[in-house]
Amino acid sequence: MIQSAKDQSSIKTDLAFQRCINPDCGASYDTGQLHTSCPKCGYLLDVAYDWDRLEVPKNLREFEARWSERTNPVRFSGVWRFHELLPFVPQSEIVTVGEGQTLLQQTDAVGKFVGMDAGQLHLQYEGMNPSGSFKDNGMCAAITHANMLGAKRAACASTGNTSASLALYCSATRLMKAIIFIGSGKISYGKLSQALDYGALTVQIAGDFDDAMIRVRQVAQELGIYLVNSVNPFRLEGQKTIMFRVLEALRWEVPDWIVVPGGNLGNSSAFGKAFMELKELGLIDRVPRLAIINAAGADTLYELHERRGVRWNGGHVNLDPIREYMDYMDQNGIKADTLASAIEINRPVNLKKCLRALEFCDGVVRQVSDQEILDAKAMVGSGGFGCEPASAASVAGAKILRREGVIAPSDRVVCVLTGHELKDPTATVAYHTTDQDLFNETLGSRGVSKASFANKAIAVPNELDDIIKAIQLYA
Numbered sequence: 001m002i003q004s005a006k007d008q009s010s011i012k013t014d015l016a017f018q019r020c021i022n023p024d025c026g027a028s029y030d031t032g033q034l035h036t037s038c039p040k041c042g043y044l045l046d047v048a049y050d051w052d053r054l055e056v057p058k059n060l061r062e063f064e065a066r067w068s069e070r071t072n073p074v075r076f077s078g079v080w081r082f083h084e085l086l087p088f089v090p091q092s093e094i095v096t097v098g099e100g101q102t103l104l105q106q107t108d109a110v111g112k113f114v115g116m117d118a119g120q121l122h123l124q125y126e127g128m129n130p131s132g133s134f135k136d137n138g139m140c141a142a143i144t145h146a147n148m149l150g151a152k153r154a155a156c157a158s159t160g161n162t163s164a165s166l167a168l169y170c171s172a173t174r175l176m177k178a179i180i181f182i183g184s185g186k187i188s189y190g191k192l193s194q195a196l197d198y199g200a201l202t203v204q205i206a207g208d209f210d211d212a213m214i215r216v217r218q219v220a221q222e223l224g225i226y227l228v229n230s231v232n233p234f235r236l237e238g239q240k241t242i243m244f245r246v247l248e249a250l251r252w253e254v255p256d257w258i259v260v261p262g263g264n265l266g267n268s269s270a271f272g273k274a275f276m277e278l279k280e281l282g283l284i285d286r287v288p289r290l291a292i293i294n295a296a297g298a299d300t301l302y303e304l305h306e307r308r309g310v311r312w313n314g315g316h317v318n319l320d321p322i323r324e325y326m327d328y329m330d331q332n333g334i335k336a337d338t339l340a341s342a343i344e345i346n347r348p349v350n351l352k353k354c355l356r357a358l359e360f361c362d363g364v365v366r367q368v369s370d371q372e373i374l375d376a377k378a379m380v381g382s383g384g385f386g387c388e389p390a391s392a393a394s395v396a397g398a399k400i401l402r403r404e405g406v407i408a409p410s411d412r413v414v415c416v417l418t419g420h421e422l423k424d425p426t427a428t429v430a431y432h433t434t435d436q437d438l439f440n441e442t443l444g445s446r447g448v449s450k451a452s453f454a455n456k457a458i459a460v461p462n463e464l465d466d467i468i469k470a471i472q473l474y475a
């Protein structure tokens with residue numbers, strides 16, 4: 001469903017603008033151009049709104065009525081259904097492919113693994129998006145803005161999901177050409193196949209994601225290409241709606257915890273902004289705590305926030321420990337390294353925004369090993385809808401926080417499952433395999449020693465009696 005909804009405009013766009021998040025700068029810019037950092041001070045920008053002059057529903061329940069208008073593509077979209085909470089575009093210019101039809105699943109099987117009381121663990125399954133990950137929530141907003149500006153080319157660096165999403169929006173809407181930058185050998189086949197199949201120009205850099213990110217920013221600047229990475233504040237507007245849908249599924253009750261994997265930190269930043277705005281607008285009366293989970297092999301946020309005490313500090317971030325750590329990584333050739341390739345990132349571009357979200361949501365950061373990620377993933381597979389490795393970091397992180405007593409068994413916890421199971425089947429097959437060589441080659445060599453929750457296939461001769469006997473033995 002790719003349609004615009006012409007002539008339904010109710011939102012005036014001069015009430016939205018871009019604003020620097022640095023309180024000592026606070027420079028603002030209109031929405032008629034894209035800034036991926038503040039031209040004055042270099043900090044990140046937000047999309048900000050003149051809420052007093054905008055019409056926002058008085059109660060979040062008003063959004064529910066939108067479900068009755070499902071033939072309208074703007075109402076069908078799980079992102080644009082909340083248009084009044086991301087009103088940077090008139091309705092007539094919205095681009096949608098039907099993103100955001102996602103589910104909050106309550107699961108006691110996974111809850112037990114995490115250590116929760118019955119009924120308290122929920123999984124927000126973003127793998128149901130058109131390109132199979134949460135990225136579509138933000139991509140529809142970025143492509144909408146790019147199209148408003150008349151962009152004919154859009155680019156991103158990606159560990160795979162952003163590129164799949166961009167490629168899908170470009171192929172499905174025909175509005176612009178997708179150019180994607182990926183690191184060599186760093187992207188799962190599921191995601192790479194999407195970008196290639198959807199016809200994106202795919203540029204493979206001899207380096208990792210952090211290298212590709214630096215290059216794409218340079219190239220986008222040089223060639224005037226619209227950049228859709230999460231330094232794009234319009235993209236993050238779309239990602240706020242993941243939290244709106246979580247609240248909606250909980251009958252507008254705010255949970256105690258939101259647990260999310262952290263890579264480039266766009267999602268966690270967007271969640272923080274969502275709650276800041278809902279609170280400011282008086283639409284919620286309390287804010288959930290935020291837990292951001294790094295993979296141990298890509299744990300810059302954990303290192304800075306938990307070990308070096310770096311805080312948002314009302315916008316006055318102490319930059320010295322950040323610089324020191326980045327220098328340390330450079331000098332020692334430290335590169336991100338995790339089987340959860342989606343979050344294999346050591347230089348998260350949204351670090352400061354994410355620190356703001358952590359401060360506002362009284363957040364914590366944890367790191368989890370690849371072993372913990374794969375075990376959690378197997379539990380999600382057997383007790384939920386399944387997910388790709390990076391997504392399971394949220395469940396593995398919730399388990400650690402539960403063990404530490406930071407999360408109580410009676411808390412209501414939402415773990416965000418960011419990507420579809422089929423995005424990255426290599427680790428899944430190796431985890432469940434009976435072939436020890438395959439296990440060793442794929443997982444053992446990366447420090448995973450056991451597959452405690454493996455569901456191994458049984459080998460049987462091609463004889464009816466043997467097959468029947470085997471089934472009776474196991475099921």
Ligand code: F0G
Binds near residue numbers: 342
């Ligand atoms: N989970 C999945 C499945 C992802 O693809 C990503 C990021 C994250 C979590 C982390 O989200 O960056 O907002 O902190 N993937 C990006 C990409 C980097 O290029 O697809 P984040």
